[in-house]
Amino acid sequence: xxxxxxxxxxxxxxxxxxxxxxxxxxxxxxxxxxxxxxxxxxxxxxxxxxxxxxxxxxxxxxxxxxxxxxxxxxxxxxxxxxxxxxxxxxxxxxxxxxxxxxxxxxxxxxxxxxxxxxxxxxxxxxxxxxxxxxxxxxxxxxxxxxxxxxxxxxxxxxxxxxxxxxxxxxxxxxxxxxxxxxxxxxxxxxxxxxxxxxxxxxxx
Amino acid sequence: xxxxxxxxxxxxxxxxxxxxxxxxxxxxxxxxxxxxxxxxxxxxxxxxxxxxxxxxxxxxxxxxxxxxxxxxxxxxxxxxxxxxxxxxxxxxxxxxxxxxxxxxxx
Numbered sequence: 001x002x003x004x005x006x007x008x009x010x011x012x013x014x015x016x017x018x019x020x021x022x023x024x025x026x027x028x029x030x031x032x033x034x035x036x037x038x039x040x041x042x043x044x045x046x047x048x049x050x051x052x053x054x055x056x057x058x059x060x061x062x063x064x065x066x067x068x069x070x071x072x073x074x075x076x077x078x079x080x081x082x083x084x085x086x087x088x089x090x091x092x093x094x095x096x097x098x099x100x101x102x103x104x105x106x107x108x109x110x111x112x113x114x115x116x117x118x119x120x121x122x123x124x125x126x127x128x129x130x131x132x133x134x135x136x137x138x139x140x141x142x143x144x145x146x147x148x149x150x151x152x153x154x155x156x157x158x159x160x161x162x163x164x165x166x167x168x169x170x171x172x173x174x175x176x177x178x179x180x181x182x183x184x185x186x187x188x189x190x191x192x193x194x195x196x197x198x199x200x201x202x203x204x
Numbered sequence: 205x206x207x208x209x210x211x212x213x214x215x216x217x218x219x220x221x222x223x224x225x226x227x228x229x230x231x232x233x234x235x236x237x238x239x240x241x242x243x244x245x246x247x248x249x250x251x252x253x254x255x256x257x258x259x260x261x262x263x264x265x266x267x268x269x270x271x272x273x274x275x276x277x278x279x280x281x282x283x284x285x286x287x288x289x290x291x292x293x294x295x296x297x298x299x300x301x302x303x304x305x306x307x308x309x310x
Contacts, residue, residue: 047271
């Protein structure tokens, strides 16, 4: 681990960092374990039953992480709170314009565009896990919603599956946008934002 | 962040993970065995090979996958077929009875 320099301060608390990387791992596992582009990889490595179990458990892990982040957004450390990084649409759009013209101000915590992206990611991930949980109950008759949804029609189950896949793929698109934003801002302000999410420290 | 806040948050995370573990423990079929099935004569469960044979008779083509799955609370064999009709079929047979539970295509 790199030694902190004297002009660095802690921005991201250990729980925010732990949440971030666990979320990354759980989402990748959930996506790879059932994603159609990875069918050949799935067949080569594990039995289908094992992949399904991994998918369900990574989904449950995502639910736990999202619940945690919801609570931490209200009672967490200063930069982790929703009030610290969720701005209105006008401020966010103004910041995006500044980003594109290379005039964007540097923020210690999330900038307005980053904050909007985090909010979108949390909403899209919540929609993904909720539709997944509903599909699990409606199609397989398993999970906490089984007793409510197991008598659903085939078309209902099919719709839930389509929605689940849509939100999962939409989340991937958002992740791509998030990564582009991180790289862009890192270059613009000459700081490694990915490293900051590992060490928690940023230049003061 | 002070130590008590960290302890508080860690406890919260452990509690949430514990909650979802209980959540995940609910992995049993929601439907119960009907009384008629309980009094029916015992029969050998369907094998995967039998399921594949039956599915191919219904939908000729190439089997891409066959594995144990759960459908509507019943333990089934799911057989995936790349059909000669150009459709991708998913056929489900209940393991205990060999009954067709569902067949779907994209």
